[in-house]
Amino acid sequence: METRILKINKECPEEKPLLEAAEVIKQGGLVAFPTETVYGLGGNAMDPNASARIYEAKGRPSDNPLIVHIAKFTDLKMITREIPEKAEALAKKFWPGPLTMIFYKAENVPYSTTGGLETVAVRMPNHKAALAFIEAAGGFIAAPSANVSGKPSPTIASHVLEDLNGAIDMVLDGGSVGIGIESTILDLTVEPPMILRPGYITQEMLQEVIGEVVMDPGVSSEKGESRERPKAPGMRYRHYAPKAELSIVEGEQDRVIERINEIAKDYMDSGQRVGVIATEETKNLYHASVVKSIGFREDEEMIARQLYGILREFDESQVDAIYSEAFETPKMGQAIMNRLLKAAGYRVIYVPGRHWKKNYRKLLFVCNGGTCRSPMAKAIFESMELKRPLQVEARGFVSLFPEPLNQKTEAILAANGLKLEGYSSEELKGEEITENTLILAMDESLRKKICEKFPEHTETYNYTDFVGENGDINNPYGDSLADYGACYTQLKEMAEKLAEKINQEEEE
Ligand code: TXA
Numbered sequence: 001m002e003t004r005i006l007k008i009n010k011e012c013p014e015e016k017p018l019l020e021a022a023e024v025i026k027q028g029g030l031v032a033f034p035t036e037t038v039y040g041l042g043g044n045a046m047d048p049n050a051s052a053r054i055y056e057a058k059g060r061p062s063d064n065p066l067i068v069h070i071a072k073f074t075d076l077k078m079i080t081r082e083i084p085e086k087a088e089a090l091a092k093k094f095w096p097g098p099l100t101m102i103f104y105k106a107e108n109v110p111y112s113t114t115g116g117l118e119t120v121a122v123r124m125p126n127h128k129a130a131l132a133f134i135e136a137a138g139g140f141i142a143a144p145s146a147n148v149s150g151k152p153s154p155t156i157a158s159h160v161l162e163d164l165n166g167a168i169d170m171v172l173d174g175g176s177v178g179i180g181i182e183s184t185i186l187d188l189t190v191e192p193p194m195i196l197r198p199g200y201i202t203q204e205m206l207q208e209v210i211g212e213v214v215m216d217p218g219v220s221s222e223k224g225e226s227r228e229r230p231k232a233p234g235m236r237y238r239h240y241a242p243k244a245e246l247s248i249v250e251g252e253q254d255r256v257i258e259r260i261n262e263i264a265k266d267y268m269d270s271g272q273r274v275g276v277i278a279t280e281e282t283k284n285l286y287h288a289s290v291v292k293s294i295g296f297r298e299d300e301e302m303i304a305r306q307l308y309g310i311l312r313e314f315d316e317s318q319v320d321a322i323y324s325e326a327f328e329t330p331k332m333g334q335a336i337m338n339r340l341l342k343a344a345g346y347r348v349i350y351v352p353g354r355h356w357k358k359n360y361r362k363l364l365f366v367c368n369g370g371t372c373r374s375p376m377a378k379a380i381f382e383s384m385e386l387k388r389p390l391q392v393e394a395r396g397f398v399s400l401f402p403e404p405l406n407q408k409t410e411a412i413l414a415a416n417g418l419k420l421e422g423y424s425s426e427e428l429k430g431e432e433i434t435e436n437t438l439i440l441a442m443d444e445s446l447r448k449k450i451c452e453k454f455p456e457h458t459e460t461y462n463y464t465d466f467v468g469e470n471g472d473i474n475n476p477y478g479d480s481l482a483d484y485g486a487c488y489t490q491l492k493e494m495a496e497k498l499a500e501k502i503n504q505e506e507e508e
């Protein structure tokens with residue numbers, strides 16, 4: 001089949017393409033068309049064969065219901081059994097617009113459109129060309145997003161063609177969409193009404209109009225952990241996914257950048273290509289094969305609009321893996337993160353911040369063998385004044401049998417009026433690491449080893465890094481007394497910074 005592409009003006013749609021597209025629908029064919037959210041793949045909602053063709057073209061499981069698009073509120077009563085008052089209030093406020101509502105269906109709506117359900121999803125798009133097309137084509141257009149099942153939804157006509165060229169009759173090309181992620185879906189057949197898919201219209205916005213609205217627990221919970229199945233069938237499928245494996249890295253911005261760069265370096269060192277989804281603020285700070293900016297962090301409309309396009313672009317850039325920052329924006333953040341998490345198959349790397357946490361009860365300094373740097377760190381730190389008590393210990397990453405303090409360490413401590421009586425080295429053991437334990441490693445390679453050995457524990461940092469400094473605590477082992485002295489000076493400086501940080505952050 002040849003797919004015809006007709007340009008259409010989204011503000012003042014021309015009659016010719018509208019009539020041609022309407023004719024295709026009336027003949028039982030399929031037309032992809034722009035809306036304010038994403039492009040839809042339209043067929044006559046009242047024709048079971050048209051719905052069947054939609055499923056076939058998309059490669060979509062036929063138990064996944066379609067949204068019926070209408071152009072006038074009065075048409076709603078033709079396809080629903082009843083219209084709750086709340087729906088009327090919401091339609092008044094948000095239609096035409098990016099809100100889909102679920103009602104009990106009238107008998108004339110074919111089960112092939114509703115995926116066998118007794119309910120029907122209805123939406124009136126806020127898009128002049130879409131409304132004119134729906135009207136001209138008879139008033140009821142069943143349309144899922146116009147992508148092949150599993151791929152990101154299309155936000156420009158060429159995305160539609162990438163997926164469906166040759167499989168559908170026509171594409172109305174109205175340029176780029178406004179919002180970029182799919183409509184909010186609200187189920188009005190339950191009380192209180194439930195959001196089945198977050199979108200541009202947020203829970204707060206809905207609650208302002210109709211009072212309590214709840215979020216489907218299956219939407220926010222993570223795959224695997226979830227005991228709840230999402231209630232919208234389509235939300236259960238793998239979705240929006242680029243070809244390369246995508247992971248989200250979450251945490252304080254500079255930590256996230258650091259971690260992504262670390263990971264990217266490992267990939268590139270082994271000859272692989274890695275992509276990064278960054279923001280305008282951070283894009284120049286990454287060292288990766290491909291870095292794409294999704295927009296300014298505060299501009300959530302832009303982030304939403306660019307998301308699917310960027311996921312698609314990565315399919316052309318031959319990367320082996322993609323790492324993305326997280327975008328917890330105030331309004332649409334939930335909708336954006338919901339799509340991003342699905343695209344990532346819920347792979348999230350959480351990078352802990354270097355905040356002092358009030359629940360820390362134990363501090364473990366760790367060096368290689370537990371005989372010089374960590375006991376020195378312990379002795380120095382214990383001489384600091386803290387606003388609250390803290391258990392402080394020194395450990396070796398490997399310490400097969402107890403050894404006394406290194407002699408030069410002892411000498412340097414003594415010269416500074418400090419001693420550790422009866423000290424002998426101990427190995428860092430899993431049993432003593434609780435969630436209230438902060439581990440400070442003396443250097444970066446140790447930090448990595450500790451993280452690898454105790455992957456459950458997220459509170460391990462490089463000592464210098466934790467207090468906001470760079471580099472490692474140099475290992476003086478086997479060097480001169482002067483080197484031990486230099487180590488002392490460095491540890492003293494870190495201890496002062498750490499004590500100050502703790503006392504300050506305890507107060508906040
Ligand atoms: O913004 C949008 O909503 C776009 C544009 C084209 O309008 N459409 C769209 O359709 O995103 P689609 O098919 O990709 O997503 C529809 C979602 C699916 O997750 C589906 O399972 C759910 O709506 N859905 C449809 N009817 C339903 C029903 N009766 N009960 C529960 N979920 C339903």
Ligand code: MG
Nearest residue numbers: 144145153234
């Ligand atoms: Mg879809």
